[in-house]
Amino acid sequence: xxxxxxxxxxxxxxxxxxxxxxxxxxxxxxxxxxxxxxxxxxxxxxxxxxxxxxxxxxxxxxxxxxxxxxxxxxxxxxxxxxxxxxxxxxxxxxxxxxxxxxxxxxxxxxxxxxxxxxxxxxxxxxxxxxxxxxxxxxxxxxxxxx
Numbered sequence: 365x366x367x368x369x370x371x372x373x374x375x376x377x378x379x380x381x382x383x384x385x386x387x388x389x390x391x392x393x394x395x396x397x398x399x400x401x402x403x404x405x406x407x408x409x410x411x412x413x414x415x416x417x418x419x420x421x422x423x424x425x426x427x428x429x430x431x432x433x434x435x436x437x438x439x440x441x442x443x444x445x446x447x448x449x450x451x452x453x454x455x456x457x458x459x460x461x462x463x464x465x466x467x468x469x470x471x472x473x474x475x476x477x478x479x480x481x482x483x484x485x486x487x488x489x490x491x492x493x494x495x496x497x498x499x500x501x502x503x504x505x506x507x508x509x510x
Contacts, residue, residue, distance in 0.1 A: 365431030367495040368415040375410035396491040420469035436464045449479050
């Protein structure tokens, strides 16, 4: 899930954005949708890189990285989460999330957080599926003598 280092959420803007490169007054991003629109985001904007986001767990000193949660969703639900985020109740969000991260902190994780995670997962799965490819180390370093 190393590609999460290049993907960001911008406060006040829907969807996810791939960070293209830094500029003088901000950062150039490309939307992760069919349009692939590029724009400059001001340095004052709140940009959250997905690699740096984690979710609280019941253990106060521990949190789970978003990449691990996405992998759990992938294993449990496949390439697309078929969940009606617009009409679901808070209980439905929490029931879903419990299947993915059973030890999440029920006091500090909100239904809106779960909704974002589901939406972000579906966006990444559709527009950046390579983010879910596990990095495999090669065995070139091993030498076999017969």
